[in-house]
Amino acid sequence: MLKYIAYVSRQSHIITDRALKELLEEARNNNTASAITGMLIYFHGTFIQYIEGEEENVDWLYSKIAKDKRHQNITELDSGFNKERAFSDWSMAFKRLHKNEAFEILGYKDLETAQLFDNYQSPDEHPALNLLNNYVKNL
Numbered sequence: 001m002l003k004y005i006a007y008v009s010r011q012s013h014i015i016t017d018r019a020l021k022e023l024l025e026e027a028r029n030n031n032t033a034s035a036i037t038g039m040l041i042y043f044h045g046t047f048i049q050y051i052e053g054e055e056e057n058v059d060w061l062y063s064k065i066a067k068d069k070r071h072q073n074i075t076e077l078d079s080g081f082n083k084e085r086a087f088s089d090w091s092m093a094f095k096r097l098h099k100n101e102a103f104e105i106l107g108y109k110d111l112e113t114a115q116l117f118d119n120y121q122s123p124d125e126h127p128a129l130n131l132l133n134n135y136v137k138n139l
């Protein structure tokens with residue numbers, strides 16, 4: 001079985017396009033080496049990330065990510081096990097999401113980034129996970 005973890009976090013300072021590119025390059029190189037796949041969404045200073053792979057590798061990566069000073073308020077949204085990968089072709093897919101796209105996906109206006117950190121009864125209803133799931137379908 002493969003483990004997955006999904007989380008949301010807030011950038012700790014403004015991240016330039018160049019810094020974001022470097023972060024992705026680093027992530028993709030490491031992930032290829034440790035057979036991690038997943039998706040990173042960047043939405044108005046908020047990161048939503050899904051990582052999947054062998055349990056040991058995913059837990060190790062998440063512990064590193066959780067300590068990364070480039071973001072804060074890291075909040076786990078969901079974790080569990082799957083037989084197959086959702087992102088088998090992506091060492092780390094990336095999407096910069098704009099407000100109008102989020103509106104189209106979620107069907108309501110004025111998504112505040114704070115809502116992405118809210119606790120929901122069921123992970124299926126979580127707006128951050130809905131944003132992610134939508135991109136799984138579109139890849």
Ligand SMILES: Cc1cc2nc3c(=O)[nH]c(=O)nc-3n(C[C@H](O)[C@H](O)[C@H](O)COP(=O)(O)O)c2cc1C
Pocket residue numbers: 023026027028030031040047049051061064065066068070071092
């Ligand atoms: C939002 C965000 C997402 C990240 N995603 C990954 C990732 O998917 N894979 C990865 O190896 N590092 C990722 N990192 C970077 C790690 O936190 C860490 O800097 C990197 O794994 C290098 O750690 P090391 O120097 O201990 O090897 C991410 C960092 C941030 C801020």
